[in-house]
Amino acid sequence: MSKPPEKYVQARPYAQPDAAAARLLEIAKTLRIDEGRMSVGDWNGSFLKGGGNVAEYTLGRDKLIADGVIVMHECGGFIMWKSPDHGILSEA
Template sequence: MSVPRLWTTNSQELDPFRPRHITDAMKFVQDRPFANPEAAARKLLALVLQQDIDVGQFTNIGTMNRAFLDTGGSELEYVAGCACAIESQWFKIDPSGFRIILLDAGAEQA
């Protein structure tokens, strides 16, 4: 009867300083769709425009946050996307922090 080997006695495999193949230590991760802040900002703008609001009107920031997270974005990507959209003057966040107000430049991006 043969017993499977649970360890190795090969001295080359035990050497911690031996050069390893690239596939030994690498794990491949899928690219994040909103890792680029501009891509995240465009997705946020698309979500705002789905609410059928006009320039100067507002939508709830919590609704946009939840919708962005449901599409696969992360919290950090959401914050970076908001900062990029505000810098591009597509929308602004009112002083209370609870509403996103659509601006002219954002409506023109549609």
């Protein structure tokens, strides 16, 4: 009797919400601020170029929102710091 082939899955560094949120926070702190807002496109693009995927980005973003760290601008194209603890005052 032969064994079925083993499947090897590469570990995803941002598969856990805390890890994805931490990476997104690092990225957000490097983004250009325009009137208290940061571009979601720049934020998302940097995360994807750094090895993350869309599902991991969403996990991290949603965790940061749930934790009260960021808010999404009503247009959906920008993020803003919710608290001045992060060194930037938000407009929200």
